[in-house]
Amino acid sequence: MNIIVCVKQVIDPEAPPASFKIDAATNKAEMKGAAPVIDPYGEYAVEAALKLKEARGGKITILTLGVNLLREVVKKPLAMGADELILLEDEIFTSGDNGSIANALALAIKKKGEYDLILCGREASDTNAGQTGPAIAELLGIPCIILARKIEPIDDKIKVERVNSLGYDVIESPLPAVVTVSNEVGQPRYPTIKGIMAAKKIEPIIWKAGDIGYETGISNKTKLQKLFQPVHEAKCEFAAGETPEEMAVNLALKLREAKIV
Amino acid sequence: MSEYKGVAVYCEAKNDKILPIAAEGLGIGRKLAESLGQELAAVIIGDKALAQQAIAAGADKAYVIEDAQLKEYQPDAYISALEKAIKQIQPQIVILGQTDSGRELVTRLAYRLNTAATLDCVDLAIDTGTKRLLQTKPVYGGNAQAVIITETDPQIVTIRTKAFAALTPDASRKGEVVSIPAGLDSSIIKAKIVNRVVEEVAGIKLEDARVVVAGGRGIGSADGFKQLDEMAKLLKGAVGASRPACDNNWISDTAQVGLTGKIIAPEVYIAVAISGSSQHMSGCSGAKTIVAVNKDKEANIFRHARYGVVGDWKKVLPAFVQKLKEL
Ligand SMILES: Cc1cc2nc3c(=O)[nH]c(=O)nc-3n(C[C@H](O)[C@H](O)[C@H](O)COP(=O)(O)OP(=O)(O)OC[C@H]3O[C@@H](n4cnc5c(N)ncnc54)[C@H](O)[C@@H]3O)c2cc1C
Numbered sequence: 382m383n384i385i386v387c388v389k390q391v392i393d394p395e396a397p398p399a400s401f402k403i404d405a406a407t408n409k410a411e412m413k414g415a416a417p418v419i420d421p422y423g424e425y426a427v428e429a430a431l432k433l434k435e436a437r438g439g440k441i442t443i444l445t446l447g448v449n450l451l452r453e454v455v456k457k458p459l460a461m462g463a464d465e466l467i468l469l470e471d472e473i474f475t476s477g478d479n480g481s482i483a484n485a486l487a488l489a490i491k492k493k494g495e496y497d498l499i500l501c502g503r504e505a506s507d508t509n510a511g512q513t514g515p516a517i518a519e520l521l522g523i524p525c526i527i528l529a530r531k532i533e534p535i536d537d538k539i540k541v542e543r544v545n546s547l548g549y550d551v552i553e554s555p556l557p558a559v560v561t562v563s564n565e566v567g568q569p570r571y572p573t574i575k576g577i578m579a580a581k582k583i584e585p586i587i588w589k590a591g592d593i594g595y596e597t598g599i600s601n602k603t604k605l606q607k608l609f610q611p612v613h614e615a616k617c618e619f620a621a622g623e624t625p626e627e628m629a630v631n632l633a634l635k636l637r638e639a640k641i642v
Numbered sequence: 643m644s645e646y647k648g649v650a651v652y653c654e655a656k657n658d659k660i661l662p663i664a665a666e667g668l669g670i671g672r673k674l675a676e677s678l679g680q681e682l683a684a685v686i687i688g689d690k691a692l693a694q695q696a697i698a699a700g701a702d703k704a705y706v707i708e709d710a711q712l713k714e715y716q717p718d719a720y721i722s723a724l725e726k727a728i729k730q731i732q733p734q735i736v737i738l739g740q741t742d743s744g745r746e747l748v749t750r751l752a753y754r755l756n757t758a759a760t761l762d763c764v765d766l767a768i769d770t771g772t773k774r775l776l777q778t779k780p781v782y783g784g785n786a787q788a789v790i791i792t793e794t795d796p797q798i799v800t801i802r803t804k805a806f807a808a809l810t811p812d813a814s815r816k817g818e819v820v821s822i823p824a825g826l827d828s829s830i831i832k833a834k835i836v837n838r839v840v841e842e843v844a845g846i847k848l849e850d851a852r853v854v855v856a857g858g859r860g861i862g863s864a865d866g867f868k869q870l871d872e873m874a875k876l877l878k879g880a881v882g883a884s885r886p887a888c889d890n891n892w893i894s895d896t897a898q899v900g901l902t903g904k905i906i907a908p909e910v911y912i913a914v915a916i917s918g919s920s921q922h923m924s925g926c927s928g929a930k931t932i933v934a935v936n937k938d939k940e941a942n943i944f945r946h947a948r949y950g951v952v953g954d955w956k957k958v959l960p961a962f963v964q965k966l967k968e969l
Binding site: 568603628 | 741753759789834840841842888889901910920927944951953954965
């Protein structure tokens with residue numbers, strides 16, 4: 382089974398919220414003092430691909446689009462066990478809206494050719510949109526299943542368990558298809574020393590706009606007008622006491638008094 | 643772009659009732675339609691009987707797509723049905739709920755209509771100058787919000803649950819009901835739902851609970867969650883959890899609160915051994931009162947909490963429960 386996983390580099394979404402800053406002039410966000418990481422849900426998608434490869438064999442190609450890509454970051458999926466890394470590293474890809482990015486990914490997937498399954502994370506930790514997977518499916522004219530917690534190949538089809546708010550749906554789809562992956566698929570594995578050594582030897586393939594025929598790829602359907610940090614002002618009243626037990630008693634008294642519980 | 647006019651809300655329904663989020667969509671849809679001086683339409687898949695509910699909740703007109711093939715939810719069929727309806731109605735704005743199905747349908751629907759979607763909006767307004775829709779949505783896991791404009795019509799959005807107010811239903815409101823034939827060909831269904839498995843635990847639903855007792859990574863075990871469950875029962879509430887607690891199988895995945903879990907707004911949210919990541923807070927910041935128990939005084943949760951205890955939950959909780967029983 383040939384699997385393509387789309388995964389990007391992001392600012393660390395799990396750094397303490399207090400280190401999150403926005404540069405108002407450029408509408409760009411950063412996590413002060415934290416290094417960039419592979420997008421967490423993209424990592425779950427890599428994990429799902431590795432599970433399929435273990436069960437069925439095949440090849441895993443990682444597709445990463447962005448600028449200022451740090452090699453030690455974007456190579457992590459290789460260190461986890463993926464076979465090949467293609468970097469779409471060209472400023473033009475990020476100069477339009479999110480549709481431009483889906484266009485570039487779809488063109489790269491077409492250029493790559495042979496694929497049975499395309500995996501993405503359920504939503505990126507920066508845009509929180511969850512649109513790239515479905516957009517690629519539409520651009521390629523293939524089925525799309527979102528929020529997978531389990532992917533199982535059966536003959537020339539796949540069976541997917543799709544998370545919902547009550548439990549899950551079981552979905553069957555012909556291949557090729559796009560599937561977006563949720564955390565219920567299982568914790569991404571840590572790269573092994575062997576994996577890290579192997580990844581060192583793999584040179585990423587770099588494709589620019591010209592390599593994938595991107596001439597008409599830029600989309601400007603949406604525009605970011607403003608990016609801001611919402612203010613929330615809660616003042617926490619700490620329960621007094623010498624011991625945790627005393628504090629607990631005081632909390633209970635306080636909550637009862639305020640008719641909160 | 644001028645041929646597009648009005649606001650349309652896709653009204654999801656369950657058990658012969660439009661969902662609360664559909665009524666919330668009609669509530670904000672009404673406001674937007676009024677500031678544009680245009681009509682508000684409801685789009686319903688299924689039963690004509692739902693039309694009057696949508697009209698009572700604010701719609702001027704209800705379009706009903708009836709087709710035997712739409713009896714059961716299949717995303718591929720629903721996307722085609724909505725595509726057809728929106729092409730006929732030609733609204734300037736389309737609103738869906740950020741529900742299990744809304745998030746699944748919306749991007750692909752937008753592509754079929756050659757436009758773009760913005761998901762999970764918490765604020766919507768019409769720009770007084772350009773008359774375009776200002777779409778505010780949380781990004782960076784809730785650390786920030788983005789205001790986005792769509793330059794193409796229709797401008798399609800999903801709305802976050804409980805972010806907008808529904809109108810008080812007015813059963814005397816009148817409106818036109820228009821039937822749209824779906825004209826579906828069953829071959830469009832490619833990815834097919836073959837089974838639906840319900841896992842949700844019995845008892846008070848997380849979304850409806852007045853009190854939620856939630857546990858995080860610091861709870862450390864399924865046994866720990868049993869203690870939270872006892873406390874929740876005492877307070878007639880439900881148990882929630884952060885993602886790591888669910889990932890560790892200490893509690894069902896359906897208990898996850900947050901950006902990628904449930905978004906709830908209880909009266910009281912008691913967060914135990916939860917650090918208060920932005921993604922987690924996205925799911926519970928609508929709570930009226932947040933109470934936090936955490937051994938780390940610097941934990942972010944205390945920036946959101948109204949009441950707090952700094953200490954080990956294993957010591958705090960038993961004493962807290964004991965005192966509540968006495969009071
Ligand atoms: C795109 C994206 C979406 C996400 N969606 C969600 C989501 O929907 N919901 C969600 O919850 N997370 C989500 N996350 C994960 C999120 O970033 C955090 O990793 C997670 O919320 C942390 O959970 P936690 O607070 O339980 O764990 P931690 O951050 O590890 O915090 C544990 C806390 O427990 C305290 N503690 C430990 N032991 C004790 C003790 N004995 N007594 C008292 N306190 C103790 C510690 O001081 C600490 O503050 C998402 C992440 C991403 C990137």
